[in-house]
Amino acid sequence: MGSCKDQQDHHQFQANCVGVHGPIIVGAGPSGLATSACLTQQGVPSLILEKSDCIAALWQHRTYDRLKLHLPKQFCELPLLGFPENFPKYPTKHQFISYMESYASHFSILPRFKQAVQSAEFDHVLGFWRVKTQDCEYISRWLIVATGENAEPVIPDISGIDKFNGPVVHTSLYKSGSEFRNQRVLVIGCGNSGMEVSLDLCRHNATPHMVVRNTVHVLPREMFGFSTFGIAMALLRWFPLRLVDKFLLLVANFTLGNTDQIGLRRPKTGPIELKNVTGKTPVLDVGALSQIKSGKIKVMEGVKEITRNGAKFMDGQEKEIDSIILATGYKSNVPTWLKGCDFFTKDGMPKTPFPNGWKGEKGLYTVGFTRRGLQGTASDAVKIARDVAEHWRTIKDCNNNSCNSHVILLKET
Ligand SMILES: Cc1cc2nc3c(=O)[nH]c(=O)nc-3n(C[C@H](O)[C@H](O)[C@H](O)COP(=O)(O)OP(=O)(O)OC[C@H]3O[C@@H](n4cnc5c(N)ncnc54)[C@H](O)[C@@H]3O)c2cc1C
Ligand SMILES: NC(=O)C1=CN([C@@H]2O[C@H](COP(=O)(O)OP(=O)(O)OC[C@H]3O[C@@H](n4cnc5c(N)ncnc54)[C@H](OP(=O)(O)O)[C@@H]3O)[C@@H](O)[C@H]2O)C=CC1
Numbered sequence: 001m002g003s004c005k006d007q008q009d010h011h012q013f014q015a016n017c018v019g020v021h022g023p024i025i026v027g028a029g030p031s032g033l034a035t036s037a038c039l040t041q042q043g044v045p046s047l048i049l050e051k052s053d054c055i056a057a058l059w060q061h062r063t064y065d066r067l068k069l070h071l072p073k074q075f076c077e078l079p080l081l082g083f084p085e086n087f088p089k090y091p092t093k094h095q096f097i098s099y100m101e102s103y104a105s106h107f108s109i110l111p112r113f114k115q116a117v118q119s120a121e122f123d124h125v126l127g128f129w130r131v132k133t134q135d136c137e138y139i140s141r142w143l144i145v146a147t148g149e150n151a152e153p154v155i156p157d158i159s160g161i162d163k164f165n166g167p168v169v170h171t172s173l174y175k176s177g178s179e180f181r182n183q184r185v186l187v188i189g190c191g192n193s194g195m196e197v198s199l200d201l202c203r204h205n206a207t208p209h210m211v212v213r214n215t216v217h218v219l220p221r222e223m224f225g226f227s228t229f230g231i232a233m234a235l236l237r238w239f240p241l242r243l244v245d246k247f248l249l250l251v252a253n254f255t256l257g258n259t260d261q262i263g264l265r266r267p268k269t270g271p272i273e274l275k276n277v278t279g280k281t282p283v284l285d286v287g288a289l290s291q292i293k294s295g296k297i298k299v300m301e302g303v304k305e306i307t308r309n310g311a312k313f314m315d316g317q318e319k320e321i322d323s324i325i326l327a328t329g330y331k332s333n334v335p336t337w338l339k340g341c342d343f344f345t346k347d348g349m350p351k352t353p354f355p356n357g358w359k360g361e362k363g364l365y366t367v368g369f370t371r372r373g374l375q376g377t378a379s380d381a382v383k384i385a386r387d388v389a390e391h392w393r394t395i396k397d398c399n400n401n402s403c404n405s406h407v408i409l410l411k412e413t
């Protein structure tokens with residue numbers, strides 16, 4: 001890195017300004033770490049800016065205690081370094097975090113923590129990206145967006161919720177059902193988070209009422225001793241998507257029964273097709289379904305209104321409740337900080353669909369916005385590193401031959 005304080009007046013840089021040797025990566029989650037590792041392997045340095053105080057902050061700070069990966073570990077590995085052999089098929093969140101930590105230390109990745117990127121913009125005059133955090137400006141030819149699809153919680157505007165007397169928490173802050181023992185809890189949302197939090201509440205003797213306002217696909221996590229996800233991936237090599245979906249639903253109906261009868265209506269589109277088209281992840285059941293069948297988790301229709309001490313539902317029912325958990329999902333935060341660039345939609349997802357959403361213009365890249373979990377991250381990271389490395393080598397050759405480049409390569413200190 002090189003300081004560019006001397007250029008401050010000329011280009012109106014912030015007082016604290018550093019030129020970064022190699023790309024700037026925003027976010028030290030699995031996506032940022034994987035990209036940094038792949039770049040290192042290609043001989044390209046990089047700098048990660050992370051707003052939190054640790055790597056994999058989503059996993060360390062914003063997930064519940066009993067979370068486990070719900071895809072087998074071979075589908076959640078990052079490039080170049082796999083999970084330790086002694087890890088179980090479905091690692092716990094603590095094992096996943098320890099894997100991330102050894103991954104970062106193996107590749108000597110040292111992110112700059114407590115650097116919240118507030119704006120990033122391409123400077124057309126300089127030909128560089130200018131990335132501002134609360135206390136510094138960073139400058140590079142390349143900007144790699146790795147802030148994730150789950151950067152911020154979705155907090156819907158539910159009628160009357162501000163009048164509710166009890167606690168209202170998003171699943172990103174939920175740790176364990178022990179805080180809700182013996183309570184009546186309204187869980188709004190029935191994705192993987194809503195289902196797993198409801199199950200956790202049951203295990204702590206709380207009574208979850210789970211709101212299902214729409215359709216949802218629930219699949220068993222495993223079929224015939226193999227992961228449903230693995231089976232789907234294997235079948236997709238040989239058979240068309242719709243046939244694979246038909247097969248999954250046939251087996252799911254056989255093993256789980258008709259979920260319609262317990263208030264979980266299935267969408268018309270099959271589970272994998274729906275995931276690919278809309279990004280909506282099917283629920284992989286790890287026990288919530290049997291609690292619904294036994295009546296411990298109560299399935300409710302959409303919420304009409306929240307009152308001081310309860311909820312009114314679309315079907316006219318009313319219930320008293322003690323706490324509300326919003327299992328309403330997450331959103332990207334890219335539109336809040338990436339300026340002057342139309343590569344992303346207003347929802348902060350790349351406009352170009354998978355598998356081509358990883359590369360923008362003028363040295364802009366995105367990793368982990370594929371709606372394909374950690375597998376999508378791994379695939380993006382490898383492609384980005386190859387692409388940047390190619391550019392990097394051209395510039396290096398160019399500099400070594402002192403050709404007439406209009407861009408100054410800032411030196412590392
Ligand atoms: C509960 C849960 C369980 C999941 N389980 C699985 C699973 O089993 N398998 C699977 O494949 N996928 C799973 N996923 C999908 C998940 O998106 C990935 O596992 C993974 O964490 C995504 O990595 P990421 O690096 O893209 O994003 P994140 O892990 O969200 O990392 C992004 C990082 O960017 C930082 N950041 C954000 N904004 C800024 C800013 N402005 N400036 C600086 N830093 C910033 C954040 O602090 C964070 O550290 C799960 C997701 C959730 C929410
Ligand atoms: N073990 C694991 O590996 C786990 C993985 N995950 C992953 O994390 C990601 C996020 O999952 P999750 O947090 O469940 O989020 P999702 O986006 O998958 O689900 C959000 C849920 O909230 C509902 N919802 C949103 N707004 C409202 C509203 N106003 N009123 C009622 N319901 C509402 C949605 O319903 P609708 O469909 O009608 O919009 C949907 O059921 C997923 O990719 C998931 O697979 C999550 C937990 C565990």
Ligand SMILES: O=C(O)C(=O)Cc1c[nH]c2ccccc12
Nearest residue numbers: 071229275281282371372373374
């Ligand atoms: O757990 C997640 O959020 C994922 O995105 C993992 C995932 C990617 N593709 C899928 C298809 C079915 C179920 C989970 C996933």
